[in-house]
Amino acid sequence: MSHHTINLTVNGMPQTVTVEGNQTLLEVLRETIDQTDVKYGCGTGECGACTVLVEDNKPINACLTLAATMDGRSITTVAGLANGTELHPVQQAFVDDFAIQCGYCTPGMVMKSVALLSENPNPSEDEIRHYLEGNICRCTGYAKIVKAVQTASDNMVQYAGGDTA
Amino acid sequence: MSEFKTVGKSEIRVDVKGKVTGRTDYAADLKMKGMLHAYLVRCFDHAHANITKLDMSEAAKEPGVVKVVGPDDVTSNVFNQSVIDAMVPPGLEEPMGDIDDQKIFADGRVKHYGEAICAIIATTEAAAEHAAKKVIVEYEPLTVYLNAEASKQPDAIQFDERKPGNLAFQLPEAMFPNNIMGHGDIDAGFAEADLIVEDTLYTNKQKQCQMEPNSYIALYDDDEKLTCWTSTQMPKCVQTKLAKIFEVPVSRMKLIQTTVGGGFGARLGMVLEPQACALAMAMPGHPIKIQSPREEDWLTSPSRHPGDWKVKLGFKKDGTPVAAQANFASYKGAYYLDGSGVAATTGGWLQAVYKWENLAYTGQTYFTNQPVCGAYRGYGNPQQTFVMESMIDRALEQLDIDPVEWRARWHKQVGDGTWFPDVPYSSVAIDACLEQGIEAFGWKEKRAKYKNQTGTIRRGVGVGLTTHTSGAFPMLLEHTVCSIKLNEDASANLTFACSDLGQGAHTALRQIAAEALDFPVDDISLNTQDGDITGFDIGAHASRTLYVGGGAVMEAVNDAKRQIFERAAKLLEANADDLELKDKQVFVKGSPSKSVSLKDMLYKSVYNYDVDMETGGSFADGQIEGYASYNPPHCSPPWAATFIEVEIDMETGEYKLIEMVNTHDIGRAINPAIVEGQMEGGAQQGLGMALTEELYFNDEGKVLNNGFTDYKMLGPSDMPKMTNIIVEEPDPFGPFGAKSVGETGLCTPVGAVSNAIYHATGVSVTDLPITPEKILKAIEEKAAA
Numbered sequence: 001m002s003h004h005t006i007n008l009t010v011n012g013m014p015q016t017v018t019v020e021g022n023q024t025l026l027e028v029l030r031e032t033i034d035q036t037d038v039k040y041g042c043g044t045g046e047c048g049a050c051t052v053l054v055e056d057n058k059p060i061n062a063c064l065t066l067a068a069t070m071d072g073r074s075i076t077t078v079a080g081l082a083n084g085t086e087l088h089p090v091q092q093a094f095v096d097d098f099a100i101q102c103g104y105c106t107p108g109m110v111m112k113s114v115a116l117l118s119e120n121p122n123p124s125e126d127e128i129r130h131y132l133e134g135n136i137c138r139c140t141g142y143a144k145i146v147k148a149v150q151t152a153s154d155n156m157v158q159y160a161g162g163d164t165a
Numbered sequence: 166m167s168e169f170k171t172v173g174k175s176e177i178r179v180d181v182k183g184k185v186t187g188r189t190d191y192a193a194d195l196k197m198k199g200m201l202h203a204y205l206v207r208c209f210d211h212a213h214a215n216i217t218k219l220d221m222s223e224a225a226k227e228p229g230v231v232k233v234v235g236p237d238d239v240t241s242n243v244f245n246q247s248v249i250d251a252m253v254p255p256g257l258e259e260p261m262g263d264i265d266d267q268k269i270f271a272d273g274r275v276k277h278y279g280e281a282i283c284a285i286i287a288t289t290e291a292a293a294e295h296a297a298k299k300v301i302v303e304y305e306p307l308t309v310y311l312n313a314e315a316s317k318q319p320d321a322i323q324f325d326e327r328k329p330g331n332l333a334f335q336l337p338e339a340m341f342p343n344n345i346m347g348h349g350d351i352d353a354g355f356a357e358a359d360l361i362v363e364d365t366l367y368t369n370k371q372k373q374c375q376m377e378p379n380s381y382i383a384l385y386d387d388d389e390k391l392t393c394w395t396s397t398q399m400p401k402c403v404q405t406k407l408a409k410i411f412e413v414p415v416s417r418m419k420l421i422q423t424t425v426g427g428g429f430g431a432r433l434g435m436v437l438e439p440q441a442c443a444l445a446m447a448m449p450g451h452p453i454k455i456q457s458p459r460e461e462d463w464l465t466s467p468s469r470h471p472g473d474w475k476v477k478l479g480f481k482k483d484g485t486p487v488a489a490q491a492n493f494a495s496y497k498g499a500y501y502l503d504g505s506g507v508a509a510t511t512g513g514w515l516q517a518v519y520k521w522e523n524l525a526y527t528g529q530t531y532f533t534n535q536p537v538c539g540a541y542r543g544y545g546n547p548q549q550t551f552v553m554e555s556m557i558d559r560a561l562e563q564l565d566i567d568p569v570e571w572r573a574r575w576h577k578q579v580g581d582g583t584w585f586p587d588v589p590y591s592s593v594a595i596d597a598c599l600e601q602g603i604e605a606f607g608w609k610e611k612r613a614k615y616k617n618q619t620g621t622i623r624r625g626v627g628v629g630l631t632t633h634t635s636g637a638f639p640m641l642l643e644h645t646v647c648s649i650k651l652n653e654d655a656s657a658n659l660t661f662a663c664s665d666l667g668q669g670a671h672t673a674l675r676q677i678a679a680e681a682l683d684f685p686v687d688d689i690s691l692n693t694q695d696g697d698i699t700g701f702d703i704g705a706h707a708s709r710t711l712y713v714g715g716g717a718v719m720e721a722v723n724d725a726k727r728q729i730f731e732r733a734a735k736l737l738e739a740n741a742d743d744l745e746l747k748d749k750q751v752f753v754k755g756s757p758s759k760s761v762s763l764k765d766m767l768y769k770s771v772y773n774y775d776v777d778m779e780t781g782g783s784f785a786d787g788q789i790e791g792y793a794s795y796n797p798p799h800c801s802p803p804w805a806a807t808f809i810e811v812e813i814d815m816e817t818g819e820y821k822l823i824e825m826v827n828t829h830d831i832g833r834a835i836n837p838a839i840v841e842g843q844m845e846g847g848a849q850q851g852l853g854m855a856l857t858e859e860l861y862f863n864d865e866g867k868v869l870n871n872g873f874t875d876y877k878m879l880g881p882s883d884m885p886k887m888t889n890i891i892v893e894e895p896d897p898f899g900p901f902g903a904k905s906v907g908e909t910g911l912c913t914p915v916g917a918v919s920n921a922i923y924h925a926t927g928v929s930v931t932d933l934p935i936t937p938e939k940i941l942k943a944i945e946e947k948a949a950a
Contacts, residue, residue: 036194037187041376042459046873049376078187091185095177098838101846102667103184104376104426110185129882136873138374138427139667141845142881144838 006071010035011080019067026050026062029077037079037107038062041136048135051108052077057118059111078107081114090114090152099148101139109135113149121157125150172680172901175838178672179691180424180665192394192423193380197452200382201231203444204293205281205437205455206300207464208271212278212534212866213322214304216271224285224299229292232448233300235283239269239443244410247434247467247539248402249503252641252703260337261505266325269443275304276324276499277536278867279464281440286448290456309866313473313494313531324499324532333497334504335529336512346512347524348586354488354523358479362560367932368548369859370471370496371850372463373541374878375666377426379436379457379466383445392419393442398432398664399704404696406435407442420696428666429850430540431466433706434502463860463871467539470495470507470530474552484566486575489521493548495530498537504530507538510640511545513584515553517632517802519575534866540706542847546633546912547854551933554629554916559929568920569608572630572806573599583632583802585640592904594894595630595804598828601890602628606808606826615924621815624823625925629916630806635905636709638800643709646700647717649678649725649791653771655749655764657684659721660692662699663714668907669839670710676835677715677900681722683747700794708803708905711835715900717795725791729763732770732786736761799898803905804830807848807913809885811921818941820922822852822885825914829889832896832904840906841889847910848887853878855915859934 002021007014010033017032026043029035029052041049045064052062053076081088087095090113100106109132116123116131123131128149129142137145167173183189208214221233243265250263271280282302287293310316316324316331324331336344355361382394391413397403400422408418425432437455444453457465472495479488493511497504512526543550561568577583579590603609611626618624636643647661659678665671671691679686692698703709726746733751734741743754746763753759773785810823827844834840857877861869870876895902915933923929928943 030194034196036190039191040193040378040456040459042378042873044459044872044874047376047459078185082186087182087185094185095181098175098178098842100178100181100184101669101842102376102425102427103180103189104191104667106184107187126882129880129884132881134880136374136376136878136880138376138429138850138878139846140842141847141849141887142884143845143887144842146881 004068006068008070009074011076021068023067024063025065025067025070028067029062035077035079038077039104039107041104048112049105049108051111051135053111053115057115059115078110081110088114089155090117093148093152093155097144097148097151099140099145105135105137109137109145113152116149117153117156122153169680170683171676171686172835173837175836176672176676176686178669179675180671189424191377191380191426192382192396193378193456195382195394195423197382199450200452200454201286201288201448202290202293203453203455204285204290204297205440206283206285206297207279207281207461208275208302209279211275211304211306213307213309214275215307216273216275216282216302217305218301218303219283220301221283223301224296227292227296227299229287229289230285230296231288232286233283234286234444234447236268236270236272238447240411241268242410243268244406244439245501246436246439247502248399248406248704249506249641251402251405260339262334262337263505264325264327264501266501269439277534279461279536284440284444286444286453309534311533311535311862311866313496313533316531316533328532331532333501333530333532334508336509336527344527346526347516349523351488351490351523351525355479357481357487359482360480360560360563361477362556363477364556364931366474366476366552368471368474368551369854369933371469371541371854371858372860372876373429373431374876375427375429375431378459379462380455381437381441382452382454383441384452385445385449387450390417390419391442391445392421393438394421394423395438396423396425396432397435397438398425398428398666398706399434400664400696401662401702402704403435403438407438410439411442411446422664422694422696425664425666428705429542430544433540433704436466460871463868463876464536467502467537468860469541470497470538472496476552476556478556478560480560480564482564484561484564484571484574486519486521488523490525491515491552493528496533496535496538497530498533498535500537502537502539507545510584511549514546514631515549516586517584518553518577518630520577520581535862536868542850542911543908544707546631546908547851547915550629550631550912550916551855551919555919555923555929558627558920558923567612568628569599569603572628576630583800584634585800588639588800591799591801591898592832592894592896593804594830594892595806597892597894598804598806598830598890601892602806602808602826602828605888605890608808611810622812623815623925624810624812625921625923626808626810627917627920627924628806628808629913629920631909631912631916632802632804633905633909633912634707635712635801635803635899636797637707638797642703643713643797645702645713645717645795647721647793647795648700649721651725651767651789653768655767656688657682658690658692659718660699661714661717662693662696662702663710664705666705668843669836670705670714673711673835673839674714674718677718678722680901681719684749708907711903712801712899712905713795713797715903716797717793719900720793720795721791723791724793725789728789728791732766733761797898801832801896801898801904803832803909805909805913807917809914809917809921811918811925813922813925813940815926815944818937818944820937820940822883825885826888826890827910828892829906829909830892830894831906832899833893833902834891835901835903837891840891843906844889844910845887848914849879849884851911851914852918854933855918856934
């Protein structure tokens with residue numbers, strides 16, 4: 001098996017890790033650097049529980065990404081969103097709007113929502129629902145998740161002072 | 166203005182900060198010193214075969230392998246991975262006929278696809294999985310039985326000698342003469358009927374698909390204590406079962422409940438806890454972790470019971486329901502589990518809803534070469550809701566009676582028998598549900614508007630109605646222990662083993678304690694996970710946690726208050742019965758100036774430095790701890806009705822879910838947002854059961870769709886617009902009048918959506934799930950007829 005030494009920045013922290021050629025980003029995040037906030041849900045890219053953001057808020061399934069291809073990249077996981085004890089507006093909306101039940105899909109669902117609002121700060125309900133396809137929740141029927149994304153969108157637009165075109 | 170301070174408020178959940186920051190650990194996230202990883206070697210070649218050879222020697226030589234463990238290396242004790250049998254009263258054990266028929270690994274014969282054969286313990290998960298490929302297993306294939314009809318044939322291979330004819334269970338003669346549950350004279354009932362509708366139907370093998378895959382850790386330590394970290398719904402019953410299997414006292418069988426990433430019945434009992442513990446005992450001193458791959462969840466944890474239905478209903482011209490006859494022959498899967506449970510309770514749900522003058526239900530379950538079946542949210546109720554609600558609407562169409570009017574006229578009332586007929590309904594507010602639902606949904610207008618459509622795109626509306634239960638009283642043990650410790654600063658610690666599967670029970674139970682003590686919710690914290698500390702609790706099943714757990718919390722708080730009042734009575738020179746507690750002050754009722762500070766009292770109860778110089782005894786009264794060992798007095802059934810509008814393409818059979826109004830009669834919403842979450846989440850699972858979800862097999866019994874791409878659940882863009890209506894008419898028995906909400910939310914959408922499709926198309930699909938292909942086939946058959 002080929003080994004690769006790669007440099008990652010995970011939630012702002014530099015990490016140098018040696019990975020095997022067939023190791024996924026999910027395995028490396030969870031097992032090598034203890035980033036267990038990234039969840040294993042299916043391992044086959046079907047559920048979205050392992051969604052993390054690369055560089056400019058591009059969402060990827062960590063379970064489908066070979067770690068060796070991530071050399072030099074910056075990765076944000078749900079644990080890197082909050083500013084100290086102050087939750088990110090998307091996290092705060094998930095809490096306030098009861099978008100969390102068992103919580104297992106939450107890390108991936110939050111990251112996917114952050115990616116959506118980064119691409120499209122003011123999405124319609126339909127756009128939210130379609131964007132979140134690929135992230136499975138079995139508890140909520142999605143109603144309160146969609147509502148939380150709408151709340152976060154409102155709060156983030158407000159926070160930005162409405163001057164971001 | 167509410168009479169309550171916290172009850173009725175959508176308080177933020179106790180567990181969400183850790184979940185939203187990713188800091189909450191689930192079992193899969195735990196790492197321990199010296200931990201080793203186990204991989205279970207499973208049979209993916211056959212669904213039914215004798216094992217003729219098992220050779221683990223090559224696997225043992227692979228890098229990273231610490232030990233290979235086969236059937237001879239673990240306990241040979243037999244068990245039953247369900248825990249329902251542990252709750253059945255002793256007198257019922259014999260007629261119910263529950264059996265233990267499972268071992269840690271397949272006992273010389275594989276009975277379903279994916280059954281565990283042996284295990285590899287290695288330093289890493291990858292090494293264990295890699296070595297598993299070197300295990301040599303040879304098989305002698307046997308005939309595969311994939312439904313009740315095949316497995317009941319006289320020449321079929323027997324699954325268990327104690328269950329001849331592969332009949333795992335039928336309603337026992339000793340309790341149900343002629344194996345029939347019901348009342349009246351069914352033949353006389355049909356003789357009276359002006360209209361009889363009858364058909365055969367099929368209900369599907371739906372999987373819970375909780376998002377957390379199955380992950381367990383077990384450790385057998387130097388003190389011969391066996392510890393298991395598990396996200397089971399039923400920690401105490403599982404502890405009892407594991408102690409029995411591994412022959413250790415309960416005091417040395419520690420169970421730590423990890424955060425539960427969903428359950429819905431899949432974790433009602435054990436999944437891989439016996440395997441984890443067996444491997445820990447084979448490798449003492451090392452925590453052994455099993456991380457079961459997602460795709461194995463469909464093969465190892467129990468699903469809903471699928472099966473074949475025969476239904477015959479009789480009505481008078483005016484709609485009077487004179488006779489209902491139903492037979493449910495369910496497919497048990499390879500092992501018994503709670504074989505008596507679903508087959509029996511399905512009849513209970515069936516007789517609970519409407520005032521049938523005569524009713525006869527029969528139910529059997531037959532072994533099949535399929536992954537096991539057990540509990541799934543609803544426990545037989547979604548199946549009966551589909552068959553009964555759809556057959557009723559077919560009759561009402563012929564009788565030209567409005568489906569909502571008929572349901573409002575014929576549902577049971579307070580005083581009528583519940584699913585357990587000897588227990589009468591304590592509260593029924595389904596009329597208010599129907600009235601408010603009709604209004605919010607626009608039922609009458611839509612029903613009329615969609616009456617005579619001829620185009621390609623058609624719409625339809627349907628209603629589904631059911632009732633359920635709050636706990637399994639009086640059929641099963643419903644015991645919960647709870648304690649509340651009052652601290653010296655007038656804060657409190659509440660201890661119970663009631664699981665929160667994600668539904669929010671812990672938050673609501675804390676609100677009940679806070680309301681009963683008149684404390685701010687933040688002054689109460691919870692201990693729930695450490696099995697050495699928490700007292701007995703049956704577990705989270707049968708929509709019981711808020712209702713029974715809440716009753717236990719109330720009783721523990723009342724016990725604490727009794728102690729507070731006894732002490733305050735002395736200080737205030739008053740009668741304890743005349744005292745009340747408000748804002749942490751103990752008052753004499755009607756004389757608010759006569760009071761004592763609870764905080765002072767509690768502080769001095771422990772921090773009292775005065776000692777009796779002669780005896781050395783303390784003057785401290787001691788810390789107050791309220792305790793309850795609680796059994797509920799009732800099962801206060803909730804009711805629900807769901808209205809759905811669908812749109813169908815008559816040329817393709819494809820559908821869209823337009824709108825849904827969900828109404829629930831739940832007595833009281835302790836936390837309304839959490840209640841809504843149960844209704845909305847239940848709807849996603851109910852609609853999935855009706856429309857998309859089914860586990861498929863090929864002729865050899867191999868599972869074809871154990872992955873999220875091919876096992877299709879409704880996604881965010883598939884869901885209809887949903888409106889929730891919570892009807893609150895307090896129940897006399899529930900805590901603050903609350904009934905349950907966990908399961909009803911799944912049941913009624915199944916009936917409502919099938920009726921809406923029938924309304925739109927005029928055709929009835931009789932086997933679930935109702936796919937576009939089946940709708941189109943039914944439309945074409947009707948056109949050809």
